[in-house]
Amino acid sequence: MSTQHKGKYAEQKACEYLSSQGFKIVEQNFFAKKIGEIDIIALKNEVYHFIEVKSAPEYEIAINNITSSKLSKIKRSADYYLQTKKLDVSFCIDAIIIVDEELEFLENITL
Template structure:
């Protein structure tokens, strides 16, 4: 997927979260050698570390969340919490963006 399409999907995901009363904390947090967290949001005192995946169809998008990708996200979250000196409740979410729909999958694991 092109960077332009990815950026557009992330903008749609941010609007989606804001419409549901999430506070956007950061976008595209990059942890050296670990990976990137697409969106960090907060709602009801819980931090939501969101991975945005988009495709023409749901199945393709969801299958792009691999065990390896999830492992990188977890390490990036640990790094983020450490450097920000945060001890907070958090979960890992996926936001699946297709042509016609956006779906939030909260607290994902593999």
Template sequence: MYQHKATTKQKGDLAELKAISYLEDNGFKIIEKNFYAKKLGEIDIIASKDNVYHFVEVKSGDSFEAVYNITASKLRKLYNSIQYYLKTKNLDIAYCIDAIIISNNDLEFLENISL
């Protein structure tokens, strides 16, 4: 029987849904998802907890370490996107950059990552 193979976008969407579910189960409030910051890039998930905004990058994979896709270049783009978000929303808040790595059925939450 033919089995439909999920596209990269479908896999990414599913990973983001798992990440959102994890965050909500752990007391985070989802503020926004897939915020597009003009030519700067996209922020996968914006959440808040304890008066801190969490800008969350979601990475998934099944045959390699997805964490290695979070490069210094990606973090710089994410930082610039965050600055754009804060400016357009007129926010002056505490924030951090987090990552959720989903590999097969495992989920790892990395808080407060930096360059």
């Protein structure tokens, strides 16, 4: 399975999980020009969740792929999204880590 295919599979799994938890998927693979990409944008209880999906053979590898520069890009991309959609809403940045068939949802990772 190619890396791109694995990523799409992980994002699909993440969307299924989020939907089962009452989230509405607003957008996938939102690309902010010259800044970065947000894997999933979801909405629950009037809070926008900007979600980075990481999958790897081991948890440590996946979690360590969320670097401070990656978080900074996600934050800037989220700001760009909210500006372009003219939204003044509560939001947070989350991560979903997938290792094999295990999924872990980490909310508000930018404390």
